Amino acid sequence: MSDLFVQAKQAILATDKEKALEIAKRHLDAGGEPLEIISQGFVPGITEVGEQFGRGTLFLPELIMAAEAMMAVTDVLSAAMAESGQAGSATPAGSILVATVKGDVHDIGKGIAVAMFKANGYTVHDLGRDVEVGDIIDAAEKNGSRVIATSALLTTTMGEQKKLEETLKKSKLREKYVTLVAGAPVTQRWANRIGADIYAENAHTGVVRVSEKLMAG
Numbered sequence: 525m526s527d528l529f530v531q532a533k534q535a536i537l538a539t540d541k542e543k544a545l546e547i548a549k550r551h552l553d554a555g556g557e558p559l560e561i562i563s564q565g566f567v568p569g570i571t572e573v574g575e576q577f578g579r580g581t582l583f584l585p586e587l588i589m590a591a592e593a594m595m596a597v598t599d600v601l602s603a604a605m606a607e608s609g610q611a612g613s614a615t616p617a618g619s620i621l622v623a624t625v626k627g628d629v630h631d632i633g634k635g636i637a638v639a640m641f642k643a644n645g646y647t648v649h650d651l652g653r654d655v656e657v658g659d660i661i662d663a664a665e666k667n668g669s670r671v672i673a674t675s676a677l678l679t680t681t682m683g684e685q686k687k688l689e690e691t692l693k694k695s696k697l698r699e700k701y702v703t704l705v706a707g708a709p710v711t712q713r714w715a716n717r718i719g720a721d722i723y724a725e726n727a728h729t730g731v732v733r734v735s736e737k738l739m740a741g
């Protein structure tokens with residue numbers, strides 16, 4: 525692993541926002557791909573933080589500080605990623621609505637996915653985090669999104685993705701949309717169980733699978 529990626533991971537573990545930002549800048553200045561250092565440096569850092577938090581060897585204040593460092597770098601890197609893409613291309617790839625479900629404030633992964641979709645020419649409607657199923661459907665109906673993508677990071681909030689499928693069915697709107705589910709506890713099995721069209725383990729596969737699905741018609 526590159527030395528800068530190791531340093532990126534360590535900066536998150538050390539909850540050092542300034543250092544993390546400096547590393548992100550160095551990577552971009554050297555012409556590096558934003559997603560590369562996110563996925564091989566910063567994400568392993570925040571994942572390790574999460575594991576330590578889960579084991580009880582790291583506490584909420586440090587989790588929050590590490591998350592702040594992570595958010596600062598993903599903001600910078602996502603902006604660079606979106607700029608490097610084909611935004612404004614003559615053939616828009618489609619329109620996608622993205623939200624983190626109700627009761628859940630985790631939005632770092634969603635932010636990365638938003639940047640990836642933008643970089644690939646999609647029009648993205650980002651509703652933010654802690655969003656009610658009803659508001660997700662209303663927004664999709666209003667803005668004409670073809671794809672509804674939801675992110676859930678807590679086992680207690682994944683149920684909102686099931687509720688979305690059920691509410692779409694009840695409202696006779698299910699066939700109108702392609703649904704995508706994502707988030708650390710979400711699996712292909714969960715997607716199959718609730719009847720979601722696409723499971724995305726990361727932002728990249730999300731873009732690939734949505735594009736394949738839309739092309740298949």
Ligand code: B12
Pocket residue numbers: 567570571573574575577578579584587588591595622627628629630631632633634636637638673674675676677678679680704706707708709724725726727728729730731
């Ligand atoms: C950062 C973090 C926080 C931050 C969130 C800041 C923010 N703005 O997002 C803060 C400090 C606020 C936080 C709070 C809490 N957290 Co927290 N948190 C994390 C942590 C460490 C990292 C999450 C993260 O950002 N990972 C990096 C990103 C890049 O990964 P990701 O989100 O999984 O995204 C990837 C894929 O899932 C996918 N993806 C995700 N969304 C989308 C969307 C689309 C469209 C696509 C295509 C792809 C996609 O693509 C991404 C990669 O490319 C996780 C640990 C973990 N391993 O997940 C715990 C974790 C999720 N948190 C946990 C807990 C318990 C909490 C709290 C309840 C703690 C508390 N006691 O208050 C609160 C809950 C608040 C709430 N109501 O939501 C637990 C959940 C346990 C469980 N079984 O549900 C975890 C697993 C930690 C642990 N090991 O215990 N947390």
